[in-house]
Amino acid sequence: MVHVTYRIVEHDGGWAYRLGATYSETYPSHDAARAAAVTAAREQRVPDQDAFIEYETPSGQWLTERADGHDRPETTVEG
Secondary structure, three states, rough: OOOOEEEEEEEEEEEEEEEOOEEEOOOOOOHHHHHHHHHHHHHHOOOOEEEEEEEEEOOOOOEEEEEOOOOOOEEEEEO
C-alpha cells in the first residue's frame, strides 16, 4: 500500500502543508495549516469510483491509467 505524508512547514510568510514538492495555500498559523493537512489526509483515504486519470511524469511524458477508487493510500501528518 502507498503511504502519503503531509508535512507542516513555514512557507511564504506563514505556514503550509507540503506533499512532495507541492505546497498548499499559506495559513496564518501552524495550527491552521495542520488542521487543513489533517482534513486533506482524511479525504485522501475516502474510497471513490474507479476513474481514468492523466498525469505528467517528471520526464515530461503524459500517461493515462485507470485508478481504482478503492485503492486508497495510508496517510499521516507530520509537524
